Amino acid sequence: GAVVSQHPSRVICKSGTSVKIECRSLDFQATTMFWYRQFPKKSLMLMATSNEGSKATYEQGVEKDKFLINHASLTLSTLTVTSAHPEDSSFYICSARDRAGGTNTGELFFGEGSRLTVL
Amino acid sequence: AQSVAQPEDQVNVAEGNPLTVKCTYSVSGNPYLFWYVQYPNRGLQFLLKYITGDNLVKGSYGFEAEFNKSQTSFHLKKPSALVSDSALYFCAVRDMGGGSYIPTFGRGTSLIVHP
Numbered sequence: 001g002a003v004v005s006q007h008p009s010r011v012i013c014k015s016g017t018s019v020k021i022e023c024r025s026l027d028f029q030a031t032t033m034f035w036y037r038q039f040p041k042k043s044l045m046l047m048a049t050s051n052e053g054s055k056a057t058y059e060q061g062v063e064k065d066k067f068l069i070n071h072a073s074l075t076l077s078t079l080t081v082t083s084a085h086p087e088d089s090s091f092y093i094c095s096a097r098d099r100a101g102g103t104n105t106g107e108l109f110f111g112e113g114s115r116l117t118v119l
Numbered sequence: 120a121q122s123v124a125q126p127e128d129q130v131n132v133a134e135g136n137p138l139t140v141k142c143t144y145s146v147s148g149n150p151y152l153f154w155y156v157q158y159p160n161r162g163l164q165f166l167l168k169y170i171t172g173d174n175l176v177k178g179s180y181g182f183e184a185e186f187n188k189s190q191t192s193f194h195l196k197k198p199s200a201l202v203s204d205s206a207l208y209f210c211a212v213r214d215m216g217g218g219s220y221i222p223t224f225g226r227g228t229s230l231i232v233h234p
Contacts (some may be wrong), residue, residue: 002171004162006162032220034221042207042226042229043226043227044209044224044227046221048222083135084220091160093163094163095163097220105223107153107165107168108163108165109165109220110155110162110163110164110165111162112162113161113162114162115160
């Protein structure tokens, strides 16, 4: 299956600083990537849909000025948590669809996740 | 609208016994259905999907799932559980007739296989 790489896997930062998380599709082009946040009780929350070359689409309740998403190429999307606070500590996961051949049945391929801890 | 329910927060099974993780869905059209597995501190891995055709779908690691249209279910099964199967399992659905191409995920079910 398609491979999605996410970096860093773990990051610890001080309150007030910004943190950037990268998501790369390694062997396919992803016009669309998705960013999820996973809470301690395991549920996945879709934060935003990242579209190559255009603005991201944020889900209701997600602060777009807080969670900056950039999708500058067909293989890279970045999530920047700006002015991080302890409540932003979480597990962030990106995913992408492989649209090879113009077909898409909807399965997503996920990165390994990034554990953010804000002190 | 599309939705999916995983009614069990946790499933416990002894190693060697068959396991079932339940999933029911709701869509306005026909469904695409998926199962993913997540190991601790890892991303989700795709296990299997149902698009069309045979109701019994076989996937990775010996898992299979049965699509039941009348019961709107897509339960994940394995004939003989392994301790290494212990993980978090997510069911997801996408409505083929809907406007969204983004699948909806269930809340996840923790599978614990006891030695």
